[in-house]
Each structure stands twice: as structure tokens, then as C-alpha cells.
Amino acid sequence: FPILDDAQLAGKRVLIRVDLNVPMDGAKVTDATRIDRILPNLQEIAAKGAKVIILSHLGRPKGREEKYSLRPVVAELSARLGKPVAFAADCIDEEATKAVAAMRDGDFLLLENTRFHAGEEKNGEAFIDQLAVLGDVYVNDAFSCAHRAHASTEGLARRLPSFAGRSMQVELEILTNLLSHPVRPVMAVVGGAKVSTKLELLGNLMRRVDILVIGGGMANTFLAAQGKKIGKSICEMELADVARQIMAEAAAENCELVLPVDVVVAQKFAAGAPSRVISVDEVGDEDMILDIGPKSAARVELLLEKARTLVWNGPFGAFEISPFDKGTTEIAAVAARLTRSGQLESIAGGGDTIAALNKADAAKDFTYISTAGGAFLEWLEGKKLPGVEALRLNARRA
Numbered sequence: 001f002p003i004l005d006d007a008q009l010a011g012k013r014v015l016i017r018v019d020l021n022v023p024m025d026g027a028k029v030t031d032a033t034r035i036d037r038i039l040p041n042l043q044e045i046a047a048k049g050a051k052v053i054i055l056s057h058l059g060r061p062k063g064r065e066e067k068y069s070l071r072p073v074v075a076e077l078s079a080r081l082g083k084p085v086a087f088a089a090d091c092i093d094e095e096a097t098k099a100v101a102a103m104r105d106g107d108f109l110l111l112e113n114t115r116f117h118a119g120e121e122k123n124g125e126a127f128i129d130q131l132a133v134l135g136d137v138y139v140n141d142a143f144s145c146a147h148r149a150h151a152s153t154e155g156l157a158r159r160l161p162s163f164a165g166r167s168m169q170v171e172l173e174i175l176t177n178l179l180s181h182p183v184r185p186v187m188a189v190v191g192g193a194k195v196s197t198k199l200e201l202l203g204n205l206m207r208r209v210d211i212l213v214i215g216g217g218m219a220n221t222f223l224a225a226q227g228k229k230i231g232k233s234i235c236e237m238e239l240a241d242v243a244r245q246i247m248a249e250a251a252a253e254n255c256e257l258v259l260p261v262d263v264v265v266a267q268k269f270a271a272g273a274p275s276r277v278i279s280v281d282e283v284g285d286e287d288m289i290l291d292i293g294p295k296s297a298a299r300v301e302l303l304l305e306k307a308r309t310l311v312w313n314g315p316f317g318a319f320e321i322s323p324f325d326k327g328t329t330e331i332a333a334v335a336a337r338l339t340r341s342g343q344l345e346s347i348a349g350g351g352d353t354i355a356a357l358n359k360a361d362a363a364k365d366f367t368y369i370s371t372a373g374g375a376f377l378e379w380l381e382g383k384k385l386p387g388v389e390a391l392r393l394n395a396r397r398a
């Protein structure tokens, strides 16, 4: 696909899709890794004399929901760029048009959450047009959103001369180098709360890895599919059949599927809420599973000692609140130690995973940290990512 070296950008309005879907605590960005990764690219485009119009989503809003506004991200982005960043309260129509018209070459403008409009996820032609009129050139620097065929990740590449941004380019190069012929055994850890997004891809992933460890919200769906009680824990019961099928296939595929044997439960997800460690067979009606227990963590650590390559997406528990970060923190420390000693290649990805590994002070020791979670897993499965394919198929010179 075309990269920035191929682009003539001076004087152009560049619509750049990035991933500012960063972990937030109220209006505060709690992990800025995704911002840091895109800075060189934003600076390069501005230095080439273009107007830099930034597009992103945040969270999964249903229509315009102010709690998903990108406005609070402006301060962090601007501080890290060392340049002012203007903000438009809508990504299309009058607000956006006026804000773009006021830009000078080298300026930065962030447009409001693209997911405030249904046309974004529908990849609707009318919405793509409304975005496209704001720019002359499209750059996609959101590898972590490349698995979504949305207007700002896929549609725009069909309308404007398009290029991959630097961080997208570098991520794909590094991941290809590290994972096209990984040293076996390969262990994948899949956790986190985005159950439905990831559950269906486990089937394919299983065929590519030797050990598949399931944690976080996803593990609950598997436990429930085995007929266990999971109380008030996150779970997507409608996916129980998929989970059962995955468990049945794992044996046939020679993939060791690892589920928690013990868990940490509480009746409230709040700091200081009383918690207990219990077996997965003892979960009560009022309990919420918020982390894996020590026996499960020890089992994962033992398997890590056998593995030579680790790919990790999604924390084991509700890591934002102590003590539910314990399973993730302990396993991260072991992976970091094994990587330092040269025994393990460790690759982790995803917004929450990065935040959890940073919190555990382990990210710096990992072989590579990808900004991408779901996109990284789909790429690993061998799927074509719509955001990348659109760049490839619709390559046109600026």
C-alpha cells in the first residue's frame, strides 16, 4: 500500500484517521501510549506544510453521548505535540467545515467522535461524502481500527488519494517480522471485556497457537457454557454455543485450552469492596468474577515457562481497581522476566492491555507492544483487515 513517502502534502488538507480510543478516568487520559505512537506521523504531515485534520472514535457510543466526547483528549494531545490543537464539536457539516476553513498550513484540528453518527459504523456512502469534502488526502494511521470497515477507516480510502500512516506502516512491518515464523510453542492469552468481538475469532486463533489461555470477561462465557454458575459476572450467554464448539475443537486441533480454575469475586466492582478467592465451582448468585485466582495464575506462569512466543491481548481481570489487577500484574511480571532472560518473545496489544502492562511496569520489557487489540488478533488469525485492504485496493497518487 502507498506510504507517506509517496504523498505530496504541501498545502493539502489531510484527513488522518488515528486511534484516540484511549483509556480515560473521567476527563483524564490514563494511558497515552496510543497518542505517543501517532505523534511523529502528525508532526511529519504538519512539517510537510499540510493542514492536519484528525479523525477518531472513542468508545462505543449509541449516537451523540457526551461522555464519549473527544474534547477532553485535546489537552493531552496538544501537550504531547507541543502545538495547539483546535477542536470542532462535530466531524461533519457546518462545525467541521468552518473549523477546517480557519486552518493554516501546519495547523492541527481534532474533529469530534466519528461514532456520534450512525453512518460511521454503517460505512454509509452519504456519511463518507460528508467526511471526504473536508480533505484532499486521506491517511490511515489507525492500525488498531483496521479490522473495522467503517467510513473513517475504510470508506474514505475509496474517495480520496490514500496513504498508510507511519505507525500503521511500522506496526505491520514489526508484527510481520516477529510473527510470520514464530518460535514454538506459541501461547496466546486472550482476555478483556470485549467478549463478542473476540470470541468468534478464537476458533481460528486456536489453529495457529499451541496454548490458548482465556481470561477476563471471555472466560466467564466459557465457564457458563460448561454449566457453571457465574453469578452477576459479565457474560454473553448467547455465545455459549460458540464457546462449546471452541472447547470441542481445541482438543482436535492439539491446542491446549486453559480456563481459570479459581477466581476472585466481589459483590461490588469498587475499590475496597470485600473480595474472596474461590473455586470456579463455588460462585454464588450475587458474586461478580473480577480476576483469576492464585491457582489459575500459577498454572499460566508454569505454561509461560514452556512457551517461546507469547501473544497477549486483554487483561485477566478488572485491572483498573486493586486488588483485581493482581492476576494480570503477576503474569505480566513473569512474562517480562522471561523476555529479559531471552527465553521468550513477548508481543502484547490493545488499549487496556497496554494500560495494564504499564501499570504493572512490565510493558518496557516486552519484545513489542502493539497499539492494536482486536485488529492485532484478526491479523494474527490471517484475516484481511478492511482498513489495510482499502489502502491497497484504492491506491491513487495524491
Ligand code: 3PG
Pocket (backbone or CB within 6 Å): 019, 021, 059, 060, 144, 145, 148, 194, 197, 350, 351, 372, 373, 374, 375
Ligand atoms: C480498540 O480499542 O481495539 C480499537 O480502538 C477499536 O475499538 P472497537 O473495538 O470499539 O472498534
